Amino acid sequence: MIWLTWRQLRTQAGATYALLAVLAVILATTGSQLLHLYETAGADFLTRLTEADNSLYLVGALAVMALPALIGMFWGAPLITRELDAGTHRLVWNQGVTRTRWLITKLGLTGLAAMAAAGALSLAVSWWAGPIDATADGSSVLAGFYFPRLSPLMFDARGVAPIGHAAFAFTLGVTLGVLIRRTLPAMIVTLVAFITVQVAVPLWVRPALIAPARLTTPISAANFRLWDGENVKVLIDKPGAWTIGQHTIDAAGRSVAAPSWIPDCLGQVRAELDTGCLDRLGRLGYRQLVSYQPAGRFWTFQWYELGIFLALAVLLALFCAWWIRRHVS
Template identity: 55%
Template sequence: MIWLTWRQFRTQAAVVFAAVAVLAAVLAVTGPQLADLHRTAGSGLVDRVSGSDQSLYYTGLLVVLAVPAVIGMFWGAPLISRELETGTHYLAWNQGVTRTRWLATKLGLGAAASMTAAGLTSLAVSWWSSPIDRAVNGGGATDTYFPRLDPVAFAARGVVPMAHAAFAFVLGVALGLVLRRTLPAMATTFALYVAVQLVVPLWIRSHLAAPDRTTVPIEPDGAPISVQDEAGQIIAHLDDVPGAWVTSQQTLNAAGQPAPVPSSFPDCLRTESGPPTLQQFEGCIADLGALGYKQQVTYQPAGNFWALQWAETGLYLGLALALTGFCAWWIRRRVT
């Protein structure tokens, strides 16, 4: 049964693992030079990365983020839906193999291959990007590169991509079982996986580890301050906490209570000739600070990276196990 499953699965697996091997080879050639540059430049590395290495940095991010989605669509969704669609599952069940063992073999082999492919890709990209990640966490400029805790970079580092791949694969299998058609299962797998990948960083990830909280005075010489919209929403930038992921902010009045900025503040920022000058902006900020307003910032410090990694890994593996149980129930009760 394992050999038959592998024969059915080997073409898709070969394509993905070949692509991973090519990427790993490119990273292995260029990575040592980047590491040497970091040893020389330290946090200044972010200003000295070549254009080709910068392109490779973003390519690595995109590849690691895409691998679980590709696995779910092209490995998970067709794995069983193709057999249900053509009716070949009846032949397999008449060869002395129960449907439960048939499902377990396909899920076990596919999930192991999925986690291996995602793990190898993440390992290669994380190793290559580690000099840039260390430079950013050490206080290097972050306008071009993401801190490891940034929602984009976080999903492309460490062990989380392996859990993402396992979840995407089992999600594809489950949808294939339910829909019994390959193309609809592939499209639905992609849509649901992307939806989950948006929901988790927006509403769940920040609660997987205890955050830190700080209160920043609103004053021209304090933490960098910007104004987000015409209503005068204040944004404080924690330049003194490199690598942090700011999850929420709120403005506090002189009594320490959440409150909007006074209406006089947006009016202060408006001029007939357009945006205020730097001197005018600092004057408005100073007036707001004089009224006792402060900015409370909630953030995940860079040191929480691995705590969040393991917590999210457990979350996705738990979802994958739940979907596995659903598949086992569905194939026994609903598939005929």
């Protein structure tokens, strides 16, 4: 049974691991140069990165985030569905292999291979990007391109969370394949469902895992980040923090809208930001109340998210076992 499962998996696994090996060689070759630049460039490190470094930074992050989705589509969705389509599951069951053993073998071997691929890729990319992550604290003028690793745009491409994402995407694909029983529709639905979950988690689930820290900061030209059309947004002196939300309060600590003269004022000074406008806000007692997650909580969130997605993967696997025993003949 193990040999049969491996024969069915080897094409997808071989292609995936070959691509990972190529990317690993590129990361290993350029990573030592990046580390040397980090150690010698000091505060100018980010400005001295090359276009090749920037491209690899983005490609690496996108690869880690995309791999679980691809595993769900191409490893998970066809795993059981193609056997149901071909009727080969009945042949295996008639040779003394129970449904439970058949499913455990297929899910176990393929799932472990998927988790190993995601873990290896995340480890390699996290190592390579370590110097950039240590410098990109979210407060520099380059913050629009280099994201702190705790930010929602980079969190899924670092640490151990991608292992959980791969396990969940794989079992999600298997489950949808069992339910839909057609490979191509199952692949499409798997992709849509996984992307939906990956959008929902940083918006609603992750912020609720740990109560955010809060601080009140004056509004000034030094920390002004942008005017979003309704509210002033500021940067906080918390390197690498994930800012969850902020709003303006008055001198009495009450939440208020920005004064009506702010839009025109900021519209006039946006190019230079040398601020009668922002200083006037400070003199009138307006401040920003900011909710944020400190950078030091990165690994806590990583382990929480790994546990959540592994638990979801186990639940999906149990559901598949129940469904196959009850509804597949």
